[in-house]
Each structure stands twice: as C-alpha cells, then as structure tokens.
Amino acid sequence: MPKQAAPEHLEFAAANGLLDRRLFLRSGAGLATLGYALREPANAAPLPLEPWMTAPNGPVLPYDRPSRFESKVVRGGGGSRTGFSGVTNIKTPLHLLTGTITPAGLHHARLHSGVPDIDPDKHELLIHGLVKRPLIFTVEALSRYPLESHIYFHECGGNSEIMYDEKPSQAGVMGVHGQISCSEWTGVRLAMLMEEAGVDPKAKWILAEGADASAMTRSVPMEKVMKDALIALYQNGERVMPSNGYPMRLLLPGFEGNMQVKWLRRVKALAGPTESRDETSKYTMTHPDGKSTQFNLYIEAKSVITQPAPELKMRGPGFYEISGLAWSGYGKIVKVEVSADGGKSWAPARLEGPGSMLAMTRFRIPWQWDGGPAVLQSRATDNTGYVQPTRAALIAKRGPWANYHANMITSWSIASNGDVTHVYA
C-alpha cells in the first residue's frame, strides 16, 4: 500500500503518526484537521427503503440478545490442553468490545471440571473452622443482608502466560490476553458474615472452596477477607452467570482470579494456609534459581491495545483511533502511554472515565497511519507509581518459566498491507 503523507499542519505527540490525545476534544477540531476535504455529492440512486422500514417489525424478546448480525461476538480463544473438555478456559473477545464493562455472558472463565448446574434453593454456604459459631447461609438468607455494588476487574493469574514463550503467539488479543474482564458485582461483605460467626483471633487465613466437581480450593489472608472480600450474587445487575459462579462467588478485588472461588460453598477460618494444589503445584512462579514464589496475590499494572489487534485487519492508511484497556490490582491507572515506533517515543493516551479503584480503564489516542510499518505498544502507570515493564525486563527478572502474572508490554506490528501481528519488540 502506498504511504500516505500526513497533512503538514498536524502536530504529532510522538513519532509515526501519534496525535494529541485531546485533538478532538478541542472546539472546532474535526476530521478536517486531518486533511479530509468535504466530498462533492456523487450522482447516485436515492437512499433505499429497506424492508424493515416498510413493514411492521418483529416481536420483542422477554430477554433480549445481540442482533443476529453480531453472532461472531462470542467467547473463545481458549480450549483444553489435556483433552478433558471440562478442564478448559474461555476468553473475552476484547477486540470486539469497547468501554470497560464486560457483558456478563462474555466474561472469561477458567474451569476445572466444567460448569455446574446448581439449584440455588439447594446451594448453601458454610462458614466454620476457628469461629465461635459455625454458620450456614442459603442464597435467600444472603440476599437479606445489606448489599454493595462495585466495579472490579477480574484477571486470571495465568492470563497472557504465553508471552513467556520464546516466540510471540499469533492467537490474537483474545487468545493472548482474553482472561481479563470487568463487571459490576453486587453482594454481601464476607467480613459481615465472619463477624456473625465470630472469628477466633488465631485465624489468619481462610480456605475458600467451590461446590463444583473439582471443589476448587484456595487460601486467602484474613486481612483481605476483612478488608474488602465480597460474596457476589449479582453481575452487572443480574444473577452471576453459571460459568462465573452462580449462585455465588468470592470476589477479592485486585487479587489473581483463581483465588476468587466460584460456586462458593465453604469458608473455613484457619491459622495458616492449607497449601492446596492451586497454591503450590499451580499459580506459583518458578524463577531461574529453581525457587518458586507463592501466594502471588496482587495483579500488577497492565495494559493492552485492543484496537487495532491481530484479529482486525487495517483498512488502509489514514485516521485510526488506538484504544485499549488498563488495570492495576494495587489501585487505579493514572497514565497510559502509547508508542507507534516500538517504544522509542511515547505519547499520553486519553483516559476515559474517572479511573475508579480496581476497575478497568479505557484509553484512547488518535493516530494518523501513513501506511508504513509501525509497532504499537501501550504502557500503564498506576497510582503507586509502578510502570508496566517491557517483556525483556520481566523475563530478565523472572526467567522464562514463571508462567503467571505476565503483565509485560505487548507489541502489535502493523505491516504495510494492513496485517497486524504479535511481535516481541
């Protein structure tokens, strides 16, 4: 494709066509700024009267669903490595969504024995162990407590793990990064239930266990339980989806997803962690010296460009908006920078929304693509001052076998023909 010269009057914020993030927020600025002239009206047929304009339309559904023309907006990109269909994951199609709230049906899910079909009238939550009174709660009982709603991101501790591989994966933004989602969760503070049970001061951890066939089990520090752990009953205003824990799941805002046990049936107060399979054999990071770090609780700041993405071929030179998501388990995103030249020069992106604590932030920046090769990257900074590392820096620290918490910068290479590929830059 021939390179398109950029209009000379444009002010660039960084090399290779990145424009000022506020370009279209200033009054009077429009696409004309980019050199688009008003087009002469062409001689053409009158605008058509389509069938839906000229006859009564169809019935309304009791529970609406996306248009049949949106049938490709579905989860995928995961799959089972072992051949057991229930031991799998399914990822969020980040390239086909925008904003920050993930539709409940598109929230990613990691499953250890499929999706249980739980009758909420038969589901019970047991709180026991080092407590004065072991208690059992039905779903109906939990619904009677004061409820709280919070917008929290949820990322699998193994999201993007393929970025530790020697060669860049071409699975697309969904396949590489799709185990990140964000919802408004509504539920009961676990601390309130723990206080009702009367926690023994000796209890420093809880064990959380699911009602699924695999009885997923993780240990959680009591400090986190009493600070902000939530038993979520609702996701984006409706009951939690089956693959995300119906009728109730644990939410530990900012912590790795695996700890936030779905289909929660049991909370046991304990003096120490039980060292369960998923906090020893799995979800531990093995460093070059052979030692493994355990209880890698927090999700560090991370960002990824979701548009453009390998799944979305470019449509020729000209104006594009680069957009993506950023999040931090330590708080909130205060800055996202974007590079179009593989990290040599950076321009600040515009952050949408208030950037609330432990939620996702959408960033956007205008880009005038000249049709030449470009390497797009995004780099997040959170309110603790932590800056998202390069892949090289992360691998230098952890080595290639760490598996988890892969929060390194991603590079999308744009070829002149419009193909977008994943590269290490």
Next chain:
Amino acid sequence: MRSQFVAVALMLAVTASVALADQAPTFGRVAAPDEISSWDIDVSPDGTGLPPGSATARTGEAVYAQKCVACHGVKGVGGPAGDLAGGQGTLGVPGKRPVKTVGSFWPYATSFFAYVRRAMPYDKPKSLTNDELYAVTAYVLQLNGLIGADEVMNALTLPKVRMPNRDGFRPWVRGD
C-alpha cells in the same frame, strides 16, 4: 471521681456497641458438627484434617490401575492429564524447562492427598474411600522414590513424608 466518670462513659460505650451488634443482621443458622463433616475435607500440612484409615503403595498399585492409569499413565508418566512422577532435579537448570510432578515440585504430601480427595478421579470425584485415598497417595509417593512399597501411610505417617521440593517456595513480595 474523674476515673469513675471515665469508667461510666466506657461502660456506656460498650453497651452501645453491643446494642449495635444486636441489631446487625444475622441470617445464618448454626451448623451442627454432623452437618459439617461431609464437606470438611481439607488437610493442613501438619496433618490436621486427615481421616482415619491406612494403606501401602502395594495396595495402591491396584487402585491406581483401576481408577487413575487411563489419565495419568503407567507408573504416573505419559498420560493425557500430566505426569505424577519423575522430574526431580529439573528445577533451576539453566535453559531447561522444569518438569513439575508430585515428586519434583509439590511441597507437601498432604496437599496431594487433599487434592485427590476433593477432585479425583475426574469422572467421579469424592468417591474414593479413605483407605483408597491413602493407597493411591502411597503409590504415587512410592513411584517418586519417596517411600517404600510396604510403608504404611496414615494420618500420622503421611505428614512426615519429606517432599524433595519442600524448601523450594517463598512468599511472593512485590517486585518478584
């Protein structure tokens, strides 16, 4: 006089907070010990939670052949569900991917017992008897050369099995 006043004020404050606690919603019902036992299946590294029962690797071989071999392979190697044995000495070798198995990586034998107890066999979790659980655990430990074929595994002996990677973990700190 002053201290009396403080004491009265403190008493009032305590009474007030008790009254507030009384008004907090309490919709949980007290669980009886008999109700809890069927779900109380976790095991701690010191052996707390291990049930009665016992077995040796020799009896475990038969249970394994019947319920585990299809997914985990003969002698715990080569099945579709990942290896249970081997891999010792592969951690921290430059340029080599660690081979993580029960023998090479898991820090506690109790964790393995608890995992089998809650999640295995895949097609029928929570179906093994306590003796079968000790038997399978003993067999996998023996496959890894950690106990002998006739060593009895029970609530007292299992927590004492020293796993090779017991000291291979440290708590994560920010920056790791």
